[in-house]
Amino acid sequence: MPIWIRGLPIDVRGRTKGVFMLKNHYVQRFLQSWKIFIENPLGKTGVIILFVFMVMALASFVVPHINPMYDPMIGIDPNISISTGPSLTHWLGTDNVGRDLFAQLLEGAKVAFIVGLSSAFFSIVLGMVIGMISGYAGGTLDTFLMRTADIIMVLPSLVILLILSSLFGQFNIWIIVFIIAIMRWPAVSRVIRSQTLSLKHRPFIEASKVAGASHLRIIFRHIMPNVLPLAFLYMTFRVTSAILVEAALSFLGFGDPSQVSWGMMLQWVWKSGNMFHAPYWLLPPGISISLLTLAFYLLGRAMDEVLDPRLRKEGRA
Amino acid sequence: MNMVKNSSLIQMKGVTKEYIPRKWFFSKDQSRVVALNEVDLSIKKGEIFGLVGQSGSGKTTLGRLLVRLEEPTSGSISLKGSLINTLKGPSLKDFRSKVQMIFQDPYQSLNPHLSIAQTIGEPLVVQGIGNTRQRRSKVLHTLEIVGLSPGQDFYDRYPHQLSGGQRQRVAIARAIVLEPEFIVADEPTSMLDATIAIQLFTLLLQIRETFNMTILFITHNLAAANYLCDRIGVIHEGCIVEVNTAKKIIGDPVHPYTKKLIRVQPCFDFNRG
Numbered sequence: 001m002p003i004w005i006r007g008l009p010i011d012v013r014g015r016t017k018g019v020f021m022l023k024n025h026y027v028q029r030f031l032q033s034w035k036i037f038i039e040n041p042l043g044k045t046g047v048i049i050l051f052v053f054m055v056m057a058l059a060s061f062v063v064p065h066i067n068p069m070y071d072p073m074i075g076i077d078p079n080i081s082i083s084t085g086p087s088l089t090h091w092l093g094t095d096n097v098g099r100d101l102f103a104q105l106l107e108g109a110k111v112a113f114i115v116g117l118s119s120a121f122f123s124i125v126l127g128m129v130i131g132m133i134s135g136y137a138g139g140t141l142d143t144f145l146m147r148t149a150d151i152i153m154v155l156p157s158l159v160i161l162l163i164l165s166s167l168f169g170q171f172n173i174w175i176i177v178f179i180i181a182i183m184r185w186p187a188v189s190r191v192i193r194s195q196t197l198s199l200k201h202r203p204f205i206e207a208s209k210v211a212g213a214s215h216l217r218i219i220f221r222h223i224m225p226n227v228l229p230l231a232f233l234y235m236t237f238r239v240t241s242a243i244l245v246e247a248a249l250s251f252l253g254f255g256d257p258s259q260v261s262w263g264m265m266l267q268w269v270w271k272s273g274n275m276f277h278a279p280y281w282l283l284p285p286g287i288s289i290s291l292l293t294l295a296f297y298l299l300g301r302a303m304d305e306v307l308d309p310r311l312r313k314e315g316r317a
Numbered sequence: 318m319n320m321v322k323n324s325s326l327i328q329m330k331g332v333t334k335e336y337i338p339r340k341w342f343f344s345k346d347q348s349r350v351v352a353l354n355e356v357d358l359s360i361k362k363g364e365i366f367g368l369v370g371q372s373g374s375g376k377t378t379l380g381r382l383l384v385r386l387e388e389p390t391s392g393s394i395s396l397k398g399s400l401i402n403t404l405k406g407p408s409l410k411d412f413r414s415k416v417q418m419i420f421q422d423p424y425q426s427l428n429p430h431l432s433i434a435q436t437i438g439e440p441l442v443v444q445g446i447g448n449t450r451q452r453r454s455k456v457l458h459t460l461e462i463v464g465l466s467p468g469q470d471f472y473d474r475y476p477h478q479l480s481g482g483q484r485q486r487v488a489i490a491r492a493i494v495l496e497p498e499f500i501v502a503d504e505p506t507s508m509l510d511a512t513i514a515i516q517l518f519t520l521l522l523q524i525r526e527t528f529n530m531t532i533l534f535i536t537h538n539l540a541a542a543n544y545l546c547d548r549i550g551v552i553h554e555g556c557i558v559e560v561n562t563a564k565k566i567i568g569d570p571v572h573p574y575t576k577k578l579i580r581v582q583p584c585f586d587f588n589r590g
Contacts, residue, residue, distance in 0.1 A: 203426035207491065210384050211440035212413030225430035 033306045043302025049295035053109050060106035070100050072107035072260045083278050093280045096272040105284050108262040115246045120238035122181030127188025128231045132219050135196030149186035157183035165254040173256040180242045188234045195227045229307050236300035240293040247289050262289050325359040326531050332356045332392030334378055352378040354555040365532045367546030369539050375555040376535045380501040384418045414444050417492040419502040423484035427476040434472045437490045463490040482513035499531045518545050539582050543567050551575045
């Protein structure tokens with residue numbers, strides 16, 4: 001006789017049941033979280049803005065194929081030699097050498113995603129591993145790692161990046177991503193460490209120890225799944241800061257000159273002297289930076305509510 | 318009851334456990350907490366030994382020392398004549414396969430992110446026993462033994478889908494899946510209601526019969542100890558004050574603390590047999 005769980009029939013003794021339950025568990029958990037997430041006005045706004053930028057980033061792959069002059073870096077409109085305002089062929093106008101600004105904006109969205117997500121990912125992985133090891137090991141190792149984290153945390157990352165890039169010349173975009181990641185792990189590792197400290201003495205960890213599990217196994221099998229949601233939450237905040245740092249760096253002229261990004265667009269509008277008479281060039285990248293960082297911030301806030309039910313308002317699911 | 322009653326499996330000699338508070342600047346007084354004070358105890362092979370005491374008496378600490386979750390400050394503990402204090406590496410891992418523990422709170426002792434199969438199978442994986450298929454059948458078999466049957470139904474579930482009693486059965490399954498020689502059961506029923514507790518006692522007795530396991534049953538409930546155990550030790554403020562057969566402890570207590578414990582027992586209706 002089939003029993004019904006949430007409208008889905010499950011055969012009690014069926015062979016497929018195991019697989020079904022496994023999938024069901026994760027799917028259900030995800031759907032539940034997603035519902036809370038999307039019903040939250042902050043989360044909804046964040047997702048919508050993010051979706052728009054994602055479409056833009058994807059469009060950046062298509063645009064150069066429509067017409068080679070729409071290539072954000074090397075495509076030049078042969079008829080134009082100074083910066084012009086919006087027109088039918090160039091929706092946002094062109095820069096001072098005749099490159100299409102809309103194409104650059106799309107490319108900038110792609111780069112912002114790449115920089116933001118990859119540096120956030122690196123810093124999260126680094127912060128999570130260090131935090132778990134530090135919290136689990138305790139003692140001297142803990143002290144050493146946490147003091148290192150403290151030192152890095154109080155270093156001004158933008159100044160460090162400026163000094164490094166003036167020392168070694170202009171950086172490739174991936175080196176910038178990597179340096180941002182190195183500068184940003186400590187806050188994550190502090191949070192993960194405190195979570196690990198509370199998990200460390202839970203009986204299920206001790207049970208695993210009694211069974212003879214190694215430290216590595218305990219850390220990655222038992223502690224990691226329990227701290228992962230928190231790490232993802234912090235990832236959204238890291239994305240925000242990575243995008244901002246990269247934009248600031250580019251605007252100051254220390255970005256990757258072979259890579260269009262929103263910060264780079266701002267740098268070009270300033271360097272070419274169009275700052276005050278080309279608002280169609282100045283505003284779009286500026287607004288995009290603000291909106292995208294806002295979107296990730298909202299996402300993080302909404303995720304916070306999913307993870308911590310105490311933050312949810314009364315009367316909402 | 319058992320043929321090998323005389324050979325002792327666990328031997329504790331002069332075991333002391335102290336907790337020294339972390340030293341801070343300017344703090345001069347070293348107020349140490351003595352959890353166990355010069356404890357001598359031997360547990361015979363095949364028996365269920367009850368350790369009874371109030372909270373804070375050191376009974377849990379004693380259990381944790383026996384499974385080497387903690388190290389004694391001084392004294393020696395041996396399993397079948399060989400010292401366990403100094404075990405390291407492979408010999409420690411080997412020791413882990415012989416001694417297991419059942420924890421008090423079934424809501425805390427199962428990792429919410431692992432399925433029942435993963436939880437019970439973990440000791441097998443860690444100890445490198447069998448291949449995937451063999452482990453699967455072993456886990457299913459163990460599920461049946463602890464009364465979660467049919468095992469197929471529970472195999473892929475997660476702890477949050479089970480009741481407290483079922484969770485504790487899973488915890489028991491995890492403890493017996495390696496077929497250890499000795500199990501420390503640290504108040505396994507104190508979080509569960511009485512009817513489920515009695516089912517679990519029956520299960521423990523049955524496991525002792527099938528596997529000829531030795532069990533240290535830690536409890537604050539003298540009635541439960543009387544129901545389940547062959548011998549009972551009463552622990553008070555880190556000292557074992559009286560050890561005797563269950564019948565003698567209940568019927569003819571010697572130490573004043575034991576007498577007091579019996580006096581405060583709310584009811585004594587389930588006598589053995």
